[in-house]
Amino acid sequence: MSYTMFRTFQVHPFLLYPTSILKRRNGFLYSTTIPKATQSSQTETKVSTSSQSKNLYKIPKDYEAVIGIETHVQLSTLTKAFCNCPYSYGSFPNSSICPVCMGLPGALPVLNNKVIEFAVKLGLALNCNLAFNSKFDRKQYFYPDLPKGYQISQFDVPIAASGFLDVDIPLEFGGGHKRFGITRVHMEEDAGKLMHTEKGNYSQVDLNRAGVPLLEIVSEPDMRNGIEAAEYAAEIQRLVRYLGVSNGNMQEGSLRCDVNVSVRPIGQSKFGTKVEVKNLNSFSSMSRAIDFEISRQVLLHSQGQEDQIVQETRLWEEGSQRTITMRKKEGLADYRYFPEPDLPSVILSQEYVDGIQTSLPELPEEKRRRYEKMGLGMQDVIFLANDKNIAEFFDATLAKGADAKSAANWIMSDIAAFMKNEKLTINDIKLTPEELSELIASIKGGIISGKIGKEILFELLAKGGSVKEIIEKKDLVQITDPVEIEKMVVKVIEENPKQLEQYRGGKTKLQGYFAGQVMKASKGKANPGLLNKILLEKLNSTT
Amino acid sequence: MSSKMLLRGTPLTLTLWNPKIQHKLLQLRRLSSKTNCSSLQPPNVSHLAKTAHISLTPTEVEEFGPKIQQVIGWFGQLQGVDLQSIEPSIRADTENNLRDNTPEIFDHRDAIIASVPSYEEPYIKVPKVLNVD
Numbered sequence: 001m002s003y004t005m006f007r008t009f010q011v012h013p014f015l016l017y018p019t020s021i022l023k024r025r026n027g028f029l030y031s032t033t034i035p036k037a038t039q040s041s042q043t044e045t046k047v048s049t050s051s052q053s054k055n056l057y058k059i060p061k062d063y064e065a066v067i068g069i070e071t072h073v074q075l076s077t078l079t080k081a082f083c084n085c086p087y088s089y090g091s092f093p094n095s096s097i098c099p100v101c102m103g104l105p106g107a108l109p110v111l112n113n114k115v116i117e118f119a120v121k122l123g124l125a126l127n128c129n130l131a132f133n134s135k136f137d138r139k140q141y142f143y144p145d146l147p148k149g150y151q152i153s154q155f156d157v158p159i160a161a162s163g164f165l166d167v168d169i170p171l172e173f174g175g176g177h178k179r180f181g182i183t184r185v186h187m188e189e190d191a192g193k194l195m196h197t198e199k200g201n202y203s204q205v206d207l208n209r210a211g212v213p214l215l216e217i218v219s220e221p222d223m224r225n226g227i228e229a230a231e232y233a234a235e236i237q238r239l240v241r242y243l244g245v246s247n248g249n250m251q252e253g254s255l256r257c258d259v260n261v262s263v264r265p266i267g268q269s270k271f272g273t274k275v276e277v278k279n280l281n282s283f284s285s286m287s288r289a290i291d292f293e294i295s296r297q298v299l300l301h302s303q304g305q306e307d308q309i310v311q312e313t314r315l316w317e318e319g320s321q322r323t324i325t326m327r328k329k330e331g332l333a334d335y336r337y338f339p340e341p342d343l344p345s346v347i348l349s350q351e352y353v354d355g356i357q358t359s360l361p362e363l364p365e366e367k368r369r370r371y372e373k374m375g376l377g378m379q380d381v382i383f384l385a386n387d388k389n390i391a392e393f394f395d396a397t398l399a400k401g402a403d404a405k406s407a408a409n410w411i412m413s414d415i416a417a418f419m420k421n422e423k424l425t426i427n428d429i430k431l432t433p434e435e436l437s438e439l440i441a442s443i444k445g446g447i448i449s450g451k452i453g454k455e456i457l458f459e460l461l462a463k464g465g466s467v468k469e470i471i472e473k474k475d476l477v478q479i480t481d482p483v484e485i486e487k488m489v490v491k492v493i494e495e496n497p498k499q500l501e502q503y504r505g506g507k508t509k510l511q512g513y514f515a516g517q518v519m520k521a522s523k524g525k526a527n528p529g530l531l532n533k534i535l536l537e538k539l540n541s542t543t
Numbered sequence: 544m545s546s547k548m549l550l551r552g553t554p555l556t557l558t559l560w561n562p563k564i565q566h567k568l569l570q571l572r573r574l575s576s577k578t579n580c581s582s583l584q585p586p587n588v589s590h591l592a593k594t595a596h597i598s599l600t601p602t603e604v605e606e607f608g609p610k611i612q613q614v615i616g617w618f619g620q621l622q623g624v625d626l627q628s629i630e631p632s633i634r635a636d637t638e639n640n641l642r643d644n645t646p647e648i649f650d651h652r653d654a655i656i657a658s659v660p661s662y663e664e665p666y667i668k669v670p671k672v673l674n675v676d
Binding site for chain 2: 197
């Protein structure tokens with residue numbers, strides 16, 4: 001079947017396979033020490049960023065930073081962009097290859113229709129204008145992980161352009177809404193993985209990843225500091241997960257961000273020299289790297305040495321918490337773009353686009369605005385809308401009649417704590433939205449007390465079942481009959497004459513002791529409010 | 544004339560004395576649409592060779608210059624076409640040619656691996672190159 005994908009394919013051992021790799025007559029070994037794609041362990045150091053970095057890297061008031069971000073999103077299509085090879089992270093090296101993704105002679109690419117669907121989805125979600133007629137181009141350069149010697153990408157006619165992304169800055173960093181422009185979104189293919197050996201003069205290539213579809217999102221240079229940049233990236237991650245186009249894992253490499261940082265004196269319209277920073281493996285390291293780079297550039301400016309800032313690529317070194325030079329950009333790279341002759345235009349119809357538009361789920365930004373309108377505080381709003389599954393659980397609970405504030409409180413406190421302890425996701429827990437709603441209603445209706453509610457919740461989370469069942473089984477119905485409570489109160493007071501005396505002598509704190517005893521006697525079912533009211537009456541009466 | 548074949552953007556299958564030059568011509572095609580063939584600069588063969596990662600001896604550089612220019616000139620005949628009233632198009636063919644997102648394992652992976660000149664299980668072994676182009 002796969003033979004229909006490409007024309008006359010013949011395996012010529014040694015003949016047509018690029019022999020230039022071995023017989024390198026040109027020495028193109030630069031003397032830099034940092035390789036392009038390292039597989040060195042990315043240790044996630046938990047640095048307490050906010051207050052510390054804010055003090056160290058405070059931007060002097062007379063400079064502003066201009067930051068732009070390029071994000072590569074690896075699409076979670078089952079197959080690669082231009083061939084039917086499956087892709088799954090972590091599979092055995094060079095196990096998922098074919099002549100097309102290996103770039104063998106005669107093989108021709110055929111576009112995966114899912115890639116267009118995901119590209120349109122993301123373009124619409126980013127509020128872009130779609131190009132109804134776009135094309136692919138060849139981006140030509142030589143590198144061992146690039147089998148064809150060129151990358152199929154989109155150069156001058158990307159599938160989407162001129163959009164924006166709305167973001168809520170977390171409260172601990174000042175809060176507020178921000179809108180960042182999106183310059184373009186385009187489709188392209190990923191390269192393989194190149195690993196350099198410690199000693200030895202050779203490297204190793206795994207082509208499982210070669211040909212995997214990517215969407216490159218280029219932002220407008222709208223961010224002004226590390227926090228904004230990190231939040232932009234976090235929102236992109238949220239968005240691609242909501243849309244289901246990617247799992248957005250930075251650790252896996254399915255979400256990669258490169259940032260461009262420059263500074264300029266406030267009021268100057270001309271941009272300063274732009275520096276690219278790579279090797280950012282988490283949102284927090286993005287934020288810290290940007291802040292460091294800003295302060296590095298501002299320092300040079302203030303010392304009158306802004307000409308020391310050159311257009312280059314720097315790497316973020318997590319260990320030493322600084323950026324270091326990778327290589328100087330000797331002019332812009334000449335990729336010799338030209339239209340990919342082996343692929344036809346990508347044509348979209350209005351019908352197709354409309355279909356995708358209507359199928360879009362409620363996006364994080366829309367959810368946040370809706371939750372805000374319900375009267376929830378921003379802290380709750382941001383938490384609930386962060387994870388699509390949690391938001392769905394919350395919405396389902398509301399649909400069963402619960403009020404927003406109660407549902408939000410339960411989810412954010414007890415349920416979140418349980419998930420964290422047991423290392424479970426909201427889809428794993430046995431509690432259902434219906435039962436949570438039932439629980440909230442039971443407490444509201446006075447059937448059970450809040451404290452009993454927490455106990456029931458724990459059982460529901462761990463074992464499931466229904467609220468009604470548990471209340472019945474364990475006989476947890478709250479005692480709200482004042483006559484009954486009075487009986488218990490009187491009994492407890494009679495049984496504790498010494499404490500009564502102490503209380504009447506002035507130790508009013510002992511009320512808590514009495515209340516505890518009544519609770520014990522009632523097996524925790526006495527309504528606390530009623531209990532204390534009646535208790536106080538009895539304690540303070542002179543009989 | 545086979546200009547029709549060229550306009551449809553099918554891959555070139557010219558029989559040239561040197562297959563290395565073939566893919567360079569695809570690039571030159573773009574150049575020739577911009578400038579009049581007679582006013583075209585002689586090709587900077589050393590630069591072309593550098594970008595293609597091909598090393599040439601000084602003799603070869605001298606030899607190839609005029610030969611490349613000849614081929615460009617042959618393409619240059621296209622400049623004679625009157626395009627005044629024609630709408631520029633991105634590409635010639637207009638139909639989507641897509642495939643489904645269904646996984647298929649390629650049967651002859653062993654044959655591919657066997658044809659890799661330098662293979663050290665399970666990786667392709669390559670010289671250490673630390674920088675792109």
